[in-house]
């Protein structure tokens with residue numbers, strides 16, 4: 001029995017990895033914007049792999065506000081959650097509270113059930129860039145990165161790469177600081193996130209969501225950090241709408257380059 005169980009895991013995992021060495025969309029970070037994008041893109045028939053450095057996908061959604069495990073969403077954000085089967089509790093005509101554990105687990109389950117494959121404990125440490133187009137991600141086991149072991153990574157090729165890494169926009173940073181490319185922002189670089197202004201932050205997160213360079217896209221707080229948007233705290237409608245918007249942009253772009 002021992003050999004059978006180990007063999008089943010090894011075979012099944014390596015089949016999954018082999019099937020995802022080249023994908024349509026590589027999503028870096030399984031936060032709320034990345035997971036909504038993953039589900040929409042998978043439902044659009046694209047091959048989607050999500051790489052999440054932590055053991056538990058879900059990003060900054062588990063802990064609610066200051067570890068009180070409830071978050072707030074607006075009506076349009078709640079409508080997206082309802083598509084995942086996540087329950088929201090209205091507090092007035094515009095806002096709802098959501099149990100953050102149900103939200104995180106529901107977003108993960110929804111993205112997975114739509115067909116996106118999630119690789120957890122895998123860190124994207126670099127991008128692949130060929131002749132002016134981002135065309136893949138460089139991955140390593142996150143414990144390798146965490147322990148500072150000198151271990152070379154492997155590569156996943158992708159027709160589109162989405163930076164859903166949240167506040168630090170790690171992948172766009174690689175493009176700007178390492179590859180030296182100019183992205184679609186007022187300075188061609190990363191402006192940096194501004195302090196708290198909930199209303200403005202929620203609105204501009206969606207406006208700031210776009211393709212930044214051939215093959216390279218940003219959503220959620222990563223998009224906000226790039227364009228110098230305000231933060232908004234534990235309200236999440238902007239993250240879901242950002243994920244939905246970028247999924248549509250990517251799907252439309254990929255249709256042009258079959």
Ligand code: 48H
Nearest residue numbers: 029031032033053059060123124165166220221231232233
């Ligand atoms: C693999 C990585 C890497 C890497 C990071 O931060 P997130 O939850 O992402 P968003 O932008 O969808 O949602 C932001 C939201 O959670 C939030 O922080 C809000 C609303 N803040 C407001 C405020 O005022 O503070 O998730 C990003 C995910 C995380 O799970 C990271 O572990 C993961 O990306 N990640 N995964 N390779 N290099 N870097």
